[in-house]
Amino acid sequence: MAVSKILISKNPIFDKCPKCKEWDSLHRSRARSLGENIIKMIPLWNIFRCKACGWRGYRFTFTFTTESLKVISLYIVLIFIAASIVRFALSYFIK
Ligand SMILES: [Zn+2]
Known part of the structure; x- marks a missing residue:
């Protein structure tokens, strides 16, 4: 990779x-x-x-290049996915 x-x-x-x-x-x-x-x-x-x-x-x-903007947007998407998984897990286990 x-x-x-x-x-x-x-x-x-x-x-x-x-x-x-x-x-x-x-x-x-x-x-x-x-x-x-x-x-x-x-x-x-x-x-x-x-x-x-x-x-x-x-x-x-x-x-910055266009490749670095792609990497930054990938990191932002990964942060939102991880945050929604953590939020879902917290709301599922803590009631
Ligand atoms: Zn000059």
Whole structure:
């Protein structure tokens, strides 16, 4: 059975810049303050700078795909099925 991931890792270096829309212009940037260091500890995003226009900001290092949306909806269905089985069992045995 194939294992499906919900979050797919991606490298924003190969994305286009959100300001000037140029491809392959982003590179990792160092944290400048204590607050940025704390935010950088969370592995969901990193700080990037654009070589072309100088934009600096946060980009997510994970992304969703249609496969991950299918996995999430499957988990939601399983949660509802398990909850209704537990609810039925509780109402059957506890009167
Ligand atoms: Zn740019």
